[in-house]
Amino acid sequence: MSKTFDRFAGIAFLLIGLLFIIESQRISQSSYGSAVGPDIFPIGLGAVLVLLSLRLLYETFRYQSDTQKGELILYKKFLVIFISALLYAALLEPLGYVITTFAFLLVAFQTMERGKWIKSIVIAGLFSFGVYYFFAEFLGGSLPGFPVFL
Amino acid sequence: MNTIQFLMDGFSIAFQWQNILFAFVGVLIGTAVGVLPGIGPMSGVALLIPVTATLTAGLPTEAAAASSIILLAGVYYGAMYGGSTTSILLNTPGESSSVVTTLDGYQMAKQGRAGSALSIAAIGSFAAGIISLIGLVLLAEPLSNVALQFGPAEYFSLMLLGLAAVSGLAGKSMTKALMMTVFGLMLGTIGIDAVSGIARFTYDIPVLYSGLEFLTIAVGLFALGEVFKTVLERDHEDGTMAKIGRILPTRKDLKESAAPIMRGSFLGFFIGVLPGAGATLASFFSYIGEKKFSKTPEQFGKGAIAGVAGPEAANNAASGGAMIPLLTLGIPGSGTTAILMGALIMYNIQPGPLLFDDHPEVAWGLIASMFVGNLMLLVLNMPLVKVFAKIIQTPKKYLLPIIIAISFFGVYAVQYTTFDLYLLLACGVLGYLLTRNDFPVAPLVLALVLGPMIENNMRRALTISNGDFSTFVTNPISLALLIVAAAWLLVPLLLKLKGRSVVLNEEG
Incomplete structure (x- = not known):
């Protein structure tokens, strides 16, 4: 595993999570008459993804980076x-x-x-x-x- | 009607000439997929969905669904047979589920007993296939009757359990596995919301209204991801292939492997039923078990036939067992069964407890055809194993571009949009990058398939309870399922904290 990739992925998924939370606010309210609209699930997912990304970023500071794999990349x-x-x-x-x-x-x-x-x-x-x-x-x-x- | 009668009806469907043909094509391609390193059962099944969709286009929906699922399931369990061939002959497993077969299988081949190893693997797989099918027949009715009592809250928790099980065991880092799961669930929310009819995350782009097609994403992540990996990282060249020699096992071989096959079958079946644990884990446990049971454990690793028979039986039984949660509960336990489920949903057939009532011909036709398919596989893998061994030598330089072309054809023939082709390529790159950095992609696909169902059940449960979230914990069955789900995630973490190594399921 590569530390740089993990950090990059952590930040990217963090942004995706945030974007999901923000964009979910724009989903129109339904006339369905329920307290649970179409925005609850995406907001929840966005929040969980933000937390997990933070956790991943935290982890990248904890482990030692592996030595480079000696594969030939074409x-x-x-x-x-x-x-x-x-x-x-x-x-x-x-x-x-x-x-x-x-x-x-x-x-x-x-x-x-x-x-x-x-x-x-x-x-x-x-x-x-x-x-x-x-x-x-x-x-x-x-x-x-x-x-x-x- | 009782089970026997249903099964007989199933056989009458399985014996229709086109279904015999479909089962045969399925197991044939499955064996080839198993033999070829680089294409796993998951990409094999995903690539064939569009082809079966066109093949069955003229049939009525239910017959079409039955025929397709017969073919696709054939690929799945056929791959379990084929995977052992390369393990034994080349010391390279064709599938992750036959990794342990290399330990003793290749040693046997070096001693000139390759033929015995291959035939014992085929016989073991056959016995295991039949045992797990009998288990499936016996458990299908009672389990779906239990599941019929489930309301939306129970379903929500059950699906959460399925996701937790797959994420808890997939890959090296649970954080990454969970991230992939959540990301898959998010991708599943794109499109028109099924409950309220409101468009979400579509930004007025017409192709997004129907949501991202799961088939495109699965083919991209698995098949193209694997192709890109092989193009980028040149694999070490294949070693020399062992000679096969006589194919029939000796009486001594049969005697020595009978008990391991039986143990492997039962173990594999029960591991297969559990979500998250798949064929790889089953074969691994069977190997450890056989070594413990054996009177001559020092023989293991030096060509003990029990070390081939047990694990091969176990991985096949696990693939049969994995059909149980899929068919009776509608919860796929692994990446491949998630793709099978996606295929059924494409035909508007919802796997789950109602499947046996609403579409008995699909459910029982599939079960009956698996008996037929296993018999075909035994025939294919015993006398014809030499022919399949030739497939290994297909040069990669032709194979890889053709896999890309088949993926393009498959996606375009189902979707008819160029957008999906770009999405396919993007998923291929993403699949390569993610897998290379230990982000498992199987939970993503599983979450994408389960996502809409989880959300619908959650919202239905919340509507019933007037938005009160405690409904999930006050309902006893739902609470129990949630506790098991939490345990599934926490136990490996605790074991890791204690410094114990945790067995991982890398099959997906």
């Missing part, structure tokens, strides 16, 4: 895959399922390990076409297939 690979996943999400509707899935898989396969283009293309192609035809054509599900202009 940020670059992750960022490429994550950004292509974001693009995949953004382009899924305009470009359709088959093209975006194929492109995403190809990029991701090549990021994981370069080379063997033909195998990557075949697997990406089989997956994107296979899922689309099985789901949209065979099962009658609905997926944006291809862009409108094709």
Whole structure:
């Protein structure tokens, strides 16, 4: 566990808790005629989260930070895959399922390990076409297939 | 109608051709999920929910729910069978519930007895599966009858107990586990309030009105979180795989493992029924127990067959036992059962005491299909274990991107919004960061599923009592449940203060 992360998480959750309490005040009163409106539960939760976050912050001052784990962190690979996943999400509707899935898989396969283009293309192609035809054509599900202009 | 009759009706549903197929696909995928390190039963079940939702789209709601839950439960208990394969052959557990199986299983494989270890694991799992199902059949009616007497105050306390149990045993820090629970409950309040119809925390964003979809969050936190972890932290390369050899166990092996299997089954079943304690804990206790019972405890760790048979039986029995609180009380005891419950709710079927009255075909169909599924698993895991062992060699570079693509497909096919895809990715990053820093995510998912129900019951109880909070402690059953919940959180704390090491359930 990392002390910095725990402190950061403690503060972040503290703020979330506070925000919840404040924002709960703005929930409109119900006409339901009960003393227990829709705001009681969120306010209570916010308060508990604030207390727990304080407790976590207190704990971070008590324990010794562990030595760094000697793991190799491959940020670059992750960022490429994550950004292509974001693009995949953004382009899924305009470009359709088959093209975006194929492109995403190809990029991701090549990021994981370069080379063997033909195998990557075949697997990406089989997956994107296979899922689309099985789901949209065979099962009658609905997926944006291809862009409108094709 | 009596239990036998209900069970027979259940079998007539389980033997419909599409349900046999669903059970088969479920246990097949479950075994694969169990074999593949990196995908646990939780992500496996979560990923398959959208697929089953489409597969059953043409059926009437109840039949669709029965078929889906048959498949999804198959994945759950199928994973318990598959998890042992990698433990024995590679010394890497496929699931956290088969960690202890590595101790003796891998030693047996090194001595050339891999086949015996695998087949004993399968036989033990089968026996345990059947025993826990008989327990489920016997306990289902009486327990749901008790639960029918419960009012909103009792329900509120019971669910609080469920949350306390899972948080108390999850992860290294209870503060963090409780924070995750509360955060999950908070996420559950987003959307239109079911009681008053007032929108909460939606800020006029249309996609938020229906609340955050639990499926998106579960898939993101578990499946994507795990994928991101493997991408970021290169795992050490897989070791060499042991040869399997002859599959049938010798008569001596069978004789030595019969008693551990029986003990493991009963122990696992009762641990499984308890909320919070799951298959991992059950297999762990069974191993310790077998070592105590054994006449030759020095053999343990060097390839004792009892050290494989007992824990494998226990983890399977626990997965059967865990179905009891889910089906009869409507309270999931673990992350995976929380996801199963979410799946049932998606079909507008509320697990709980009324399930056996309102939707007998779902409840009994599921129970009957679990008998069928366990039989299929025995067949799959004995002769075909060599085929499954091949799955282990699926290269990660193809597997990981495909898991991302399946998650995208699954979420989009159910939700049809790009918002959910972004939420999915965000949850993936969050899941990775939280898990890496010992914030357990299973309580979050459990809280997200239970949150709306807890709130509704709390408000109903308070409405009945005119806003008097003492209703929760003046009601005897509710008070007892609250005391147990408090004890669940306090006892581990006290033990820790005394310097005792506390067994943790990392399965989720």
